[in-house]
Amino acid sequence: MIVDVNVNLSLWPFRRTPCDEPQRLVEALRRGGVTEAWTGTLDGVFHRDLGAANARLAQHCRQWGPGLLVPFGSVNPLLPDWQEELRRCRHQYHMPGIRLHPNYHGYRLDDAPLGQLLQEAARHGLIVQIALRMEDVRVQHQLMPVPDVELAPLAKILEGLPPLRLVLLNVSRANRLEHLRALAALPSVYFDLAMWEGIGGVAALAEVVSTDRILFGSHLPLFPLHSSLLKLRESELSAAQSEAIRSENARRLLPRKS
Amino acid sequence: MLRNAAVVGYGYCRAKNQLQGVTLMAQSCCSVQRRQFLWQSSTAAGALVCRAWAQASQPAAEESPAPCAVWDVHVHLAGLSGTVAQRVARLLRHAQRVGVEKIVLHMGTTLVSHPKPEEFRRHNDEVLEAISVAPERVMGFVYLNPQYQQESLAELDRCVRDGSMLGVKLWIAMVCSRPELDPIARRCAELEVPILQHTFFRAGGNLPDESTPADLATLAARHPQTRFICAHTGVDWERGVRAIRATKNVYAEISGSDPTAGIVEMAVRELGPQRVLYGSDAPGRSFASQLAKVQGADIPESSKRLILGENLRRLLASALQRGKNR
Numbered sequence: 001m002i003v004d005v006n007v008n009l010s011l012w013p014f015r016r017t018p019c020d021e022p023q024r025l026v027e028a029l030r031r032g033g034v035t036e037a038w039t040g041t042l043d044g045v046f047h048r049d050l051g052a053a054n055a056r057l058a059q060h061c062r063q064w065g066p067g068l069l070v071p072f073g074s075v076n077p078l079l080p081d082w083q084e085e086l087r088r089c090r091h092q093y094h095m096p097g098i099r100l101h102p103n104y105h106g107y108r109l110d111d112a113p114l115g116q117l118l119q120e121a122a123r124h125g126l127i128v129q130i131a132l133r134m135e136d137v138r139v140q141h142q143l144m145p146v147p148d149v150e151l152a153p154l155a156k157i158l159e160g161l162p163p164l165r166l167v168l169l170n171v172s173r174a175n176r177l178e179h180l181r182a183l184a185a186l187p188s189v190y191f192d193l194a195m196w197e198g199i200g201g202v203a204a205l206a207e208v209v210s211t212d213r214i215l216f217g218s219h220l221p222l223f224p225l226h227s228s229l230l231k232l233r234e235s236e237l238s239a240a241q242s243e244a245i246r247s248e249n250a251r252r253l254l255p256r257k258s
Numbered sequence: 259m260l261r262n263a264a265v266v267g268y269g270y271c272r273a274k275n276q277l278q279g280v281t282l283m284a285q286s287c288c289s290v291q292r293r294q295f296l297w298q299s300s301t302a303a304g305a306l307v308c309r310a311w312a313q314a315s316q317p318a319a320e321e322s323p324a325p326c327a328v329w330d331v332h333v334h335l336a337g338l339s340g341t342v343a344q345r346v347a348r349l350l351r352h353a354q355r356v357g358v359e360k361i362v363l364h365m366g367t368t369l370v371s372h373p374k375p376e377e378f379r380r381h382n383d384e385v386l387e388a389i390s391v392a393p394e395r396v397m398g399f400v401y402l403n404p405q406y407q408q409e410s411l412a413e414l415d416r417c418v419r420d421g422s423m424l425g426v427k428l429w430i431a432m433v434c435s436r437p438e439l440d441p442i443a444r445r446c447a448e449l450e451v452p453i454l455q456h457t458f459f460r461a462g463g464n465l466p467d468e469s470t471p472a473d474l475a476t477l478a479a480r481h482p483q484t485r486f487i488c489a490h491t492g493v494d495w496e497r498g499v500r501a502i503r504a505t506k507n508v509y510a511e512i513s514g515s516d517p518t519a520g521i522v523e524m525a526v527r528e529l530g531p532q533r534v535l536y537g538s539d540a541p542g543r544s545f546a547s548q549l550a551k552v553q554g555a556d557i558p559e560s561s562k563r564l565i566l567g568e569n570l571r572r573l574l575a576s577a578l579q580r581g582k583n584r
């Protein structure tokens with residue numbers, strides 16, 4: 001059983017990938033043993049009509065992967081009336097969380113609108129996912145260089161908020177270990193393994209943030225699911241550690257509905 | 259500058275221990291014995307690695323058995339701590355967990371971008387030591403700096419013609435289209451060994467002496483008898499594949515970039531599966547993420563076998579056969 005917390009529907013603007021159609025994505029997830037996939041939409045990275053993007057996301061999750069695809073809508077706190085997006089995600093689509101793209105949406109983690117959004121999300125018990133990067137900055141399209149999200153201010157911001165369940169997606173070696181350690185010292189901050197690199201990388205990440213804070217994430221369809229599956233195998237983890245990363249940590253964060 | 263940082267902490271140790279699952283052999287630069295061993299072991303390697311892969315497999319995941327013996331053409335000692343033997347042990351332990359049978363090491367325990375002759379000789383001594391630690395699983399390419407032409411040619415003879423190494427590694431000492439590389443390329447054609455050249459199409463521009471795949475294609479066009487490995491395929495692989503497409507003696511090597519879905523599909527479509535090689539750039543990259551580019555690719559199993567090992571075995575066949583015949 002695997003809970004994949006880092007999956008996207010829809011298309012990346014700069015290339016097609018083998019699993020970027022819902023049917024193939026779902027097939028790949030099921031073939032890989034994924035039983036639950038927290039799914040955002042790539043439309044949410046680039047579109048300004050996030051209302052439509054989230055509606056499609058919810059509908060496609062129901063249509064293509066009922067019981068498998070769990071929608072995480074996109075919210076941009078710089079857009080007017082972002083509160084309505086949050087309300088729809090919560091009430092209309094019954095999403096357990098939202099996904100943020102600060103670097104693509106043009107704000108820093110210490111900008112005031114994000115603080116307001118995190119306050120609201122915490123108040124309503126929503127999980128918040130923040131994608132720190134979507135691709136290697138060294139090979140981005142020349143018309144759209146997007147720097148990584150700067151993590152430095154986040155720990156301090158979270159200290160001033162009500163308890164918030166936070167998942168950092170696409171954590172990489174570009175992030176400073178001291179920032180990761182500071183965040184891991186806070187309750188309910190989690191890290192996915194999709195972009196963490198190096199031999200035995202998952203075990204190395206566990207030394208930084210501890211095993212119980214690592215979540216299985218694939219970054220499908222931009223990465224093949226095999227990458228995170230093989231990373232788990234490459235690291236020397238006990239069965240208990242492996243199970244925690246594959247599903248138990250995520251299940252603690254988002255218990256399965258009875 | 260990489261060079262200045264790199265020389266700090268340089269260590270040279272000839273530790274010989276028993277490693278977990280790896281029988282260590284006394285250090286020896288005897289190329290004949292080593293090449294005979296490699297040649298013989300390669301024929302039985304498929305079964306060995308399939309077994310290792312199956313043992314490492316876990317149920318219910320998309321983890322089909324390895325289709326063949328996996329050889330990784332791009333692995334480094336730098337980026338780890340400890341003695342050479344300890345680094346080799348760690349690399350092989352992780353490689354084995356995902357079914358990589360053999361690794362090709364290049365460069366020593368530090369990173370030096372513009373090595374002087376005494377420095378690249380030290381680097382190569384470390385790789386020779388690494389080979390001696392586990393000759394049944396470790397191969398080596400000789401690290402050269404074309405700024406020092408005569409010394410590089412002498413080192414090529416020492417480590418390849420008279421030694422146990424099987425190819426050449428060039429990094430970022432000089433843009434590879436320059437004529438200073440011609441004597442090295444000619445010598446590699448004579449020795450029938452490939453040149454693996456680091457390449458990058460870096461957003462915002464390359465480092466001063468860093469090569470692009472287009473630079474490598476220029477060099478390769480001057481030396482049709484030499485085989486070149488385009489390391490990283492430029493990292494920006496959608497440009498890299500195009501840059502080398504028309505130059506048939508250049509192979510795309512897929513290491514060192516994010517495991518972006520589609521890289522291998524494009525390389526196979528544009529170059530054919532015979533011109534694509536698996537490499538990881540471990541330890542900076544995981545063996546896993548780079549293997550996933552192939553294992554997760556929507557290509558025939560026969561193409562995966564070529565990329566994961568058969569193509570490299572074919573590229574190195576002359577060098578291995580020469581050792582066998584000595």
